[in-house]
Each structure stands twice: as structure tokens, then as C-alpha cells.
Amino acid sequence: MKSIFNILNNQSNNYSTIQNCRADIIGELEAIIQYNAHLEQTDNEKAKETINDIMLEEMVHVGQLFGLLFYLNPESKTQFEKGLNEFNYS
Numbered sequence: 001m002k003s004i005f006n007i008l009n010n011q012s013n014n015y016s017t018i019q020n021c022r023a024d025i026i027g028e029l030e031a032i033i034q035y036n037a038h039l040e041q042t043d044n045e046k047a048k049e050t051i052n053d054i055m056l057e058e059m060v061h062v063g064q065l066f067g068l069l070f071y072l073n074p075e076s077k078t079q080f081e082k083g084l085n086e087f088n089y090s
Helices: 004-040 044-072 073-089
Strands: none
Touching: 004 044, 044 073
16 A cells, blocks of 8 residues: 555656656757758758758657657646647648
8 A cells, every 4th residue: 555655756756747748848849949940041951951850850759748748647638639629720
């Protein structure tokens, strides 16, 4: 049987992990914005190829982090999907 301390500690740890995940998503999105700006500022094809590849990796990281967030906080997934449905991008 878990003690109340373990339960509260786990809830606090889960909260911190969720908040860290959200902060990491922000960081990845900021990196994407920065790489996109760098793409627009160069005509060097090798630089564009390299920067674009890195930017695409950051997009994958965003997806991974959203997957983690949705795993840790299913309500986030519900609200995210609700927003997608309200947008109706089809």
C-alpha cells in the first residue's frame, strides 16, 4: 500500500513533468521559428539543406512531446482534438 507521501510526491512529480513537457514544446517551436528565419536569410543551398533538415527534426520532436503530454495528461489530448475539430481544416 502506498503512503500518502508517495501519492502526493507522485502527483507533484507528474505535475512537474507535464509542465516541463509544455515548456519543451515551446522551446522546440521557438527553434523551428528560428531555423525558418535562417532559411529565409541565406541563398546557400547547402546551408538551406542542412537547416531545413534540422528544422524538420524539431517538428518531429514537437510531435513526440505532444505524444508525451497526451500520455501524461489525457485531458490535454481531448482539448487539442476539440480544437482541431473546431478548426475543421478539411
